[in-house]
Amino acid sequence: MTTLIQYASLHPTPWKNGGGCTTEILASPPGATLDDFDFRISLATIAQSGPFSTFPGVDRTLSLVDGGSVVLDVGNERRVALSDREPVVAFPGEMPVSATVDGIPTVDFNVMTRRDRCSHQVERRVFRDYSELERRSALTVLFLADGDTLTVHSERERMSMVRFDAVVLDRDENWVLEAPQATVYIVDIIPEEDGEGTTWQ
Structure with a gap:
């Protein structure tokens, strides 16, 4: 069945570290938490520089959709600057990632899937x-x-x-x-x- 999910009907949840918030668009199974989802699609607002939460066993794709640029340090392997020119990055959820914002909060489209599911x-x-x-x-x-x-x-x-x-x-x-x-x-x-x-x- 085709379903329209209106952004105006969704509710943001603040991050525990106070560095931003997340707005869940769709997740499965219904009512799943961040510990037991099969997949989760959301919008994240990054307001401050700091580390991401880790998600072992999860693959992630993050896409910049609004705001300033953000630089991601992905483990010790690479540094990625998300901008209008290069807005998308994929990385394993267990990898330590730290974000540096340029003073302007960013809005990012986030897709996560548990890789054994x-x-x-x-x-x-x-x-x-x-x-x-x-x-x-x-x-x-x-x-x-x-x-x-x-x-x-x-x-x-x-x-x-x-x-x-x-x-x-x-x-x-x-x-x-x-x-x-x-x-x-x-x-x-x-x-x-x-x-x-x-x-x-």
């Missing part, structure tokens, strides 16, 4: 006027990262989105996206063949 792919797409989309996995989520409005329609349904809204797309539909200009993220959640508890399929 499922994996994910994230596509960033920038378009004008229209774009076509097919659902490609057990679960596909469309997120409007930039743009005032976006119309999503198939032969059977039509929905209007505003910035930071998300849509969980139906498996059997082909979709057309229409907007004067938009940046969207398309998230595919792929279950592991031997995963247990993937009730979201």
